[in-house]
Amino acid sequence: MLSLHGKIVAITGASGGIGEATARLLARRGAAVVLAARRSERIDAIAQDIQKEGGRAATCVVDVTKAEDLRRLVSTTIEQYGRVDVLVNNAGIAPISPLSDLDTAGWSAMIDVNLRGMLNGVAATLPVFREQGSGHLVSIVSVAGLSVSPSMAVYAATKNAVRTVHEGLRTESTDGVVRTTAISPGYVRTDLADSMPDPHIRQRIRENMDAVGIDPAAVARAVAFAIEQPDDVEIGEINVRPTVQA
Numbered sequence: 523m524l525s526l527h528g529k530i531v532a533i534t535g536a537s538g539g540i541g542e543a544t545a546r547l548l549a550r551r552g553a554a555v556v557l558a559a560r561r562s563e564r565i566d567a568i569a570q571d572i573q574k575e576g577g578r579a580a581t582c583v584v585d586v587t588k589a590e591d592l593r594r595l596v597s598t599t600i601e602q603y604g605r606v607d608v609l610v611n612n613a614g615i616a617p618i619s620p621l622s623d624l625d626t627a628g629w630s631a632m633i634d635v636n637l638r639g640m641l642n643g644v645a646a647t648l649p650v651f652r653e654q655g656s657g658h659l660v661s662i663v664s665v666a667g668l669s670v671s672p673s674m675a676v677y678a679a680t681k682n683a684v685r686t687v688h689e690g691l692r693t694e695s696t697d698g699v700v701r702t703t704a705i706s707p708g709y710v711r712t713d714l715a716d717s718m719p720d721p722h723i724r725q726r727i728r729e730n731m732d733a734v735g736i737d738p739a740a741v742a743r744a745v746a747f748a749i750e751q752p753d754d755v756e757i758g759e760i761n762v763r764p765t766v767q768a
Contacts (some may be wrong), residue, residue: 525751527552528676532595534586534643535613537564537710540662543738544610544745549577551746556599558584559613567568578603586613586639592646603655605768608749609647611661611684612638615717618673624760629676640687648691651700660699661688661739661756665708665763673723681706685759694757703748708763711735734764 531548535541537559545555549572555694557565557579565581573746582598584591601604615635617628640661651657666674667681688704695702711731741762748757 525552526695526746529553529568529607529749530556530599530605531608531610531749532556532558532582532599532606533594533610533612534558534584534592534639536568537561539714540707540710540738540741541610541612542568543742544612545579546572546750547739547742547746549579551577553748554578554580554603556580556582556595556602558582558595560585584613584641586611587634589642589645592639592642596646600650605672606647606650606657608658608660609643610745611613611643611659611668612663614664614714615675616714617717617719618677618723619718619720620673621675623720624669627717632676632680632713633745634678637687640684644687644691648700655752656699656753658703659688660703660705660745660748663688663704663706665761665767668761673720688758693757698754701753703745703757704759705741705748706759707736707741708737708761708767709735710741712738734766736762736764 531553533541533545536557538543545557549555557569559565562583569581580602582595584595596606621624658724661684663685664681669680670678685704688702692702693709709731717725744760744762
């Protein structure tokens, strides 16, 4: 049987949604988790829940747009548990709008969080993975990058950029030291719509989430599947969408 016992996993965007579900599931399956997000009170509460259930959990306040915060997440994880086996790059925002709205501030924010945040994670973990002789980068991407819908051009572009970086890292890591996995969810019941400034788009996305969205635990199970594989097996990409989503 494959197992997560002994795995040390840092998770960004862990204050809710997919990140929270992933932290809870991995801890139940035996991993030690470090929850990272900007909302300290929220990740502290989740970590306490995990500990009450007998799991191992720590927290670190992180803004993924700041490279020094990702370095601090890695150092905190190592100080707490001795190493870092996996970084789950989950933090993301979606202030989507039609390009004609010229929401350049929203574009920049998505680039900074969705893409630069992931690159900050790569920069913080890659030297550690190399020194340890092993490591695994898991990024939550999106099916939005596979079929681009109106209003999602820049959001999809940032997610596709992350997908491209993953493939580049994979081709540079065929020595078996670093594994990469990109997981692309479809509609999932999270608070992602809260970052959408247009009230009509926000309402439409929320309605779609309510109508067809799957539980974040479904994506968490995909994360667990990828990281529990033996070291000589790499799960490169997984798409997880509702069965009724077009």
